[in-house]
Amino acid sequence: MKRTLTRGLMNVLPMAISLWLFWSLFVSLDGLGVLLLELLGIDIHVRGEGFILVGLLVFVVGLAFSVSPIAWLYAWIERQLMRFPLFKSVYGSIRDIASLMNRDGKPKQQKTVLVKQANGGFVVGFIMTDKPPRPLLDALPEGDWVPVLFQLSYQMAGVTSLVKREDLIPVDWSFEEAMRFNLTAGISQTPNGRSDPGQA
Known part of the structure; x- marks a missing residue:
């Protein structure tokens, strides 16, 4: 029961x-x-x-x-x-x-990536823009740095980290689906990696 x-x-x-x-x-x-x-x-x-x-x-x-x-x-x-x-x-x-x-008619700069962690695991992140602020670029060591957002589960907040582009693994996954995956801590997904509206 x-x-x-x-x-x-x-x-x-x-x-x-x-x-x-x-x-x-x-x-x-x-x-x-x-x-x-x-x-x-x-x-x-x-x-x-x-x-x-x-x-x-x-x-x-x-x-x-x-x-x-x-x-x-x-x-x-x-x-x-x-x-x-x-x-x-x-x-x-x-x-x-x-x-x-509201991104209608605008190029979608957000890209889904995997970032390797120190323990060998990976975390899903989002490249929000290819152009970090100039003060940050001036303070960072030489390299192709991009802001990557790590979404926190069950809330809209997240942590933004600057990561070298060479350390990122591009993922063929839409921003909306990957965001949904992160927001639900991986609960909202299907075997092929696509979101399942019936599980949301």
């Missing part, structure tokens, strides 16, 4: 939590949209109207940023706000994460 209950939880819980998170996001955005409509004097209460409004606003903002003057003005405001250290730290981190997630 205990095994059956555990099996049921393992199958139902991920789906239930995922649906709950998406529903919570939907309700929050819908509430924000309804609030905007009420501020405009529009009193229509239909489930989803606020969510549609927020979606349309985001789409319009996306179109607006394709216009040079608006993009320039936003960049200027961004530069002024970045003068404040606390805002710079918080906003910069969020912007970097958003940039990592």
